[in-house]
Amino acid sequence: MVQTYYEAINWNSIEDAIDKATWEKLTEQFWLDTRIPLSNDLDDWRGLNTAEKTVVNHVFGGLTLLDTLQSQDGIDQLRRDIRTPQELAVFNNIQFMESVHAKSYSSIFSTLCTSEEITEIFTWTNHNEYLQRKAEIVNSIYQTGTPLEKKVASVFLETFLFYSGFYTPLYYLGNNKLANVAEIIKLIIRDESVHGTYIGYKFQLGFNELDAAAQSQFKDWLYNLLYDLYDNEEKYTAALYDQVGWTEDVKTFLRYNANKALMNLGQDPLFPDTADDVNPIVMNGLSTGTANHDFFSQVGNGYLLGHVAAMKTSDYEIGRQK
Numbered sequence: 284m285v286q287t288y289y290e291a292i293n294w295n296s297i298e299d300a301i302d303k304a305t306w307e308k309l310t311e312q313f314w315l316d317t318r319i320p321l322s323n324d325l326d327d328w329r330g331l332n333t334a335e336k337t338v339v340n341h342v343f344g345g346l347t348l349l350d351t352l353q354s355q356d357g358i359d360q361l362r363r364d365i366r367t368p369q370e371l372a373v374f375n376n377i378q379f380m381e382s383v384h385a386k387s388y389s390s391i392f393s394t395l396c397t398s399e400e401i402t403e404i405f406t407w408t409n410h411n412e413y414l415q416r417k418a419e420i421v422n423s424i425y426q427t428g429t430p431l432e433k434k435v436a437s438v439f440l441e442t443f444l445f446y447s448g449f450y451t452p453l454y455y456l457g458n459n460k461l462a463n464v465a466e467i468i469k470l471i472i473r474d475e476s477v478h479g480t481y482i483g484y485k486f487q488l489g490f491n492e493l494d495a496a497a498q499s500q501f502k503d504w505l506y507n508l509l510y511d512l513y514d515n516e517e518k519y520t521a522a523l524y525d526q527v528g529w530t531e532d533v534k535t536f537l538r539y540n541a542n543k544a545l546m547n548l549g550q551d552p553l554f555p556d557t558a559d560d561v562n563p564i565v566m567n568g569l570s571t572g573t574a575n576h577d578f579f580s581q582v583g584n585g586y587l588l589g590h591v592a593a594m595k596t597s598d599y600e601i602g603r604q605k
Contacts, residue, residue: 292368302369305481309376312477314470316387319463321394327460328395334526339451339461340396341523344408346448347388349440352418354381356425357437361482364430370485377478384471391464413519417444420512434486435505435548439512442479442544443537447520450533450565457564465568472569483547490549502550509553513541532562 297303331339358378365371392401408414421444424436449468456465490498516537524530539561542552558566 290368292372294369297369298367299369301481301484302367302373305373305477306369306376308477309373309380309474312470312473313380315383316390316467319390319467321391321463321467324461324463325395327455327462330460338523338527338529339455340392340400340404341407341411342448342451343388343391344404345411345414345519345523346445347385348408348414348418349445349448350381350385350388352422353437353440354378354385356422357381357433357440360425360433361437364433366485366488373481377481380474384474387467387471391467395464411519411522413515413522416515417512417519420508420515424508431486431489431501432504434482434489435508438479438483438486438544438547439509439541441475441482442547443509443541444512444516445475446540447516447523447533447537450529450536453565453568454529454562456568457562469568479544479547483544483549487549505548505550506553509541509545513537532565536561536565 294303328336358374358381362371362374362378365374392404396404421436421440424432428436449472452461452465452468455461456469490501493501517534520533520537521530524533535556538554538556539558542554542556545552
């Protein structure tokens with residue numbers, strides 16, 4: 284018998300059922316920005332004042348940068364520490380969809396903005412002090428951290444740091460504006476929900492293998508990182524939202540999602556904020572379902588696949604088999 288040089292992936296021999304369940308969920312949720320009729324939002328866009336347009340543009344510029352970081356560096360680093368071959372396949376899917384997310388914002392820009400405005404957006408994005416600091420903190424962990432530290436950075440990015448930007452389109456959706464722009468954001472949120480819970484689950488597998496002393500030391504590092512990120516995020520939020528008066532509401536939303544990130548990692552919540560404290564208009568928009576679609580063409584404001592619900596945190600309970 285010839286000695287094995289390279290092994291084929293065998294999806295009929297599954298070591299971790301969560302890998303298969305996540306692959307199926309992500310492929311069911313597949314979407315592309317080109318099928319969302321963004322031009323239908325032009326009338327709403329023209330009705331926004333200058334400050335509101337600036338907030339929307341800069342929010343989406345910041346989200347573009349974070350999705351670029353996640354697609355180009357973050358997932359690539361996570362792929363190096365896999366437990367199973369199926370896990371690598373899941374990360375391949377996640378990495379591609381992060382690229383789809385990053386491109387989606389450019390589709391929004393090209394629909395709503397002039398070329399001069401697009402140039403301004405990316406100039407602001409590439410030089411904003413707090414946005415660049417956020418990227419630096421996360422990417423330094425991706426490049427030099429341990430496998431567990433990288434997973435923490437990824438979950439904090441996807442379940443916490445994105446949400447200072449997600450607040451804006453969800454707020455407008457709740458006020459019956461920019462519905463198609465919000466449709467893209469809801470599709471992105473649906474993806475990130477799965478990404479965050481899956482990576483958090485993989486973190487918990489490794490964390491639970493540590494002894495008590497190592498776990499305690501790691502938790503100190505984890506919460507210190509969250510404090511650093513939240514301190515920077517407060518400043519970033521103020522820089523974005525002071526001009527429209529939303530800063531305190533967005534901070535509440537951030538704290539709520541920071542707790543969700545900690546829960547994905549199997550850790551205790553840090554902040555007192557709950558869903559009841561978040562602006563109810565935004566919480567209603569946070570539902571991961573998408574808008575009604577045309578049953579004949581299966582497009583319109585959403586996909587037929589848009590009715591696939593995001594995986595629940597309980598789906599990732601360690602030891603639970605499907």
